Amino acid sequence: MNAQLREIVDQYDPNLALDVASTIPASWYTNKDFYELERETVFSQSWQLAARADQVAEPGRYVTTDIAGEPIVIVRGSDGVLRGFFNVCRHHAAAVMTEPEGKAAQLRCPYHGWTYSLEGELKGTPDFSGVCDFDRAQNGLVSVEIAEWENWIFVKAVQEVPESLAEFLGDDLTSQTGALQLRGLHWFERRHYHFDCNWKVFVDNYLDGGYHVPYLHKGLDSVLDYSKYMIENGEHYCLQWSPIVTDGAEAQTGAVRKGDRALYYWIYPNFMINWYDGVMDTNLVIPRGVDQTEVIFDFYFPDVVSEEARARNHASVAVGQRIQDEDVAICKSVQRGLSSRAYHAGRLSVRREAGEHLFHRLLHRDLRNGLTG
Numbered sequence: 001m002n003a004q005l006r007e008i009v010d011q012y013d014p015n016l017a018l019d020v021a022s023t024i025p026a027s028w029y030t031n032k033d034f035y036e037l038e039r040e041t042v043f044s045q046s047w048q049l050a051a052r053a054d055q056v057a058e059p060g061r062y063v064t065t066d067i068a069g070e071p072i073v074i075v076r077g078s079d080g081v082l083r084g085f086f087n088v089c090r091h092h093a094a095a096v097m098t099e100p101e102g103k104a105a106q107l108r109c110p111y112h113g114w115t116y117s118l119e120g121e122l123k124g125t126p127d128f129s130g131v132c133d134f135d136r137a138q139n140g141l142v143s144v145e146i147a148e149w150e151n152w153i154f155v156k157a158v159q160e161v162p163e164s165l166a167e168f169l170g171d172d173l174t175s176q177t178g179a180l181q182l183r184g185l186h187w188f189e190r191r192h193y194h195f196d197c198n199w200k201v202f203v204d205n206y207l208d209g210g211y212h213v214p215y216l217h218k219g220l221d222s223v224l225d226y227s228k229y230m231i232e233n234g235e236h237y238c239l240q241w242s243p244i245v246t247d248g249a250e251a252q253t254g255a256v257r258k259g260d261r262a263l264y265y266w267i268y269p270n271f272m273i274n275w276y277d278g279v280m281d282t283n284l285v286i287p288r289g290v291d292q293t294e295v296i297f298d299f300y301f302p303d304v305v306s307e308e309a310r311a312r313n314h315a316s317v318a319v320g321q322r323i324q325d326e327d328v329a330i331c332k333s334v335q336r337g338l339s340s341r342a343y344h345a346g347r348l349s350v351r352r353e354a355g356e357h358l359f360h361r362l363l364h365r366d367l368r369n370g371l372t373g
C-alpha cells in the first residue's frame with residue numbers, strides 16, 4: 001500500500017516553477033487510501049482551528065471538536081488556564097464531553113461516570129476499589145498541544161515537527177493581521193455548508209486568484225477591481241487582495257462590502273480569513289470523506305448588539321451565503337470531472353494561480369515526509 005501511495009504522491013513534481021507546473025493529479029482528490037494518508041500527515045501534524053477564543057473565555061467553558069478524526073476538548077480550568085485534551089475517557093474510550101460547547105464544573109464521562117477536573121486530572125471512579133496497580137495520577141485525560149492567535153485557539157494532534165504556532169504563522173503574517181485589530185470584531189453567527197467534493201477542490205477554488213469571480217460571482221465581481229487582484233505567497237499562507245470599487249456595484253453586495261480593499265488570507269492547509277472594512281468571516285474546511293467537505297463559516301462584526309447593526313450584519317451574512325451557493329455546483333462538477341478518465345492534471349495560470357501552486361507544494365512536502373517518516 002505504501003508503495004502505491006508513494007507512486008501517487010510522486011506523480012506530482014513540486015520543483016517545477018509556476019509557468020511550467022501542473023496541478024496535483026486527479027487521484028489525489030479521489031483515492032481513499034490517499035485520503036487516509038492526508039489525515040495522518042496533513043491534518044494530524046498541522047495546526048488546526050479547534051475553537052474561538054470567545055467560546056472559552058471563562059473558567060469551566062469548554063468546546064469539543066474533532067481534529068483529523070480524533071475527539072478533542074478545549075477547556076478553561078478553574079485556574080484560568082486554557083488546556084486541550086483528547087476527549088477520550090481513560091476507562092473504555094468514550095467521549096467524556098458530548099455537547100459541542102458549554103460550561104461545566106467537572107468533566108464527567110456519560111458511560112460509567114468517571115469524572116475529571118477541569119484541569120484533566122482523574123477524580124472520580126465509581127465501583128473501582130480493589131483494582132490493583134491502578135494509579136489515578138497516571139490516568140488523567142491525555143493533553144494535546146494548543147496555542148492562541150488573534151480570535152482563535154489552535155490544536156496540533158501530533159508533535160512530529162516541533163514548530164510552534166507563532167513560528168508556523170511567521171512574523172510577516174502576524175504583523176499584518178495585528179494591524180487589522182481583529183480582536184475588535186465580535187462573533188455573530190456560524191453557518192455550516194456542505195460540498196460534494198474533496199476538501200482540496202474547495203481550497204483550490206478559493207486560491208484561484210479571483211479567476212472564477214467574473215464568471216461565477218457577478219455580485220462580488222461588481223465590487224472588486226479584478227484587473228488589480230493581487231496574490232502574495234508567504235511560507236505557509238497566501239494573501240489574495242483586491243481594491244474595492246463603488247462605481248457600478250451591484251446593490252445588495254455594494255451595501256455590505258465597503259472600504260478600500262478586500263483581504264483574503266488562506267493559512268495552510270484549511271483555514272481562511274476574509275476581511276473587508278468592518279466585516280470578517282472565517283472558513284474552516286473539514287474533510288468528511290474523499291468526496292465530501294464541510295465548511296464552517298464564522299461571521300464577525302464590530303457591533304453585534306445594537307438592532308441597527310444586527311440588521312446590517314444579517315444582510316452581510318446573506319451576501320456571504322449567496323457566494324457560497326454559487327460555488328456549490330461548480331465544486332461538485334469539478335469533483336465529477338476529476339474522476340473522469342479524460343482528466344489527469346491541469347495547468348495553472350501564472351497571473352492568477354500562484355496560491356494553488358503553493359498549496360500543492362506544501363501538501364506534497366507533508367505527504368512525502370509522512371511516507372518516509
Ligand code: FES
Pocket residue numbers: 089090091092093094109110111112113114
Ligand atoms: S468509558 Fe468513561 S467511564 Fe467508562
Ligand SMILES: [Fe+2]
Pocket residue numbers: 205212216217323327
Ligand atoms: Fe467562489
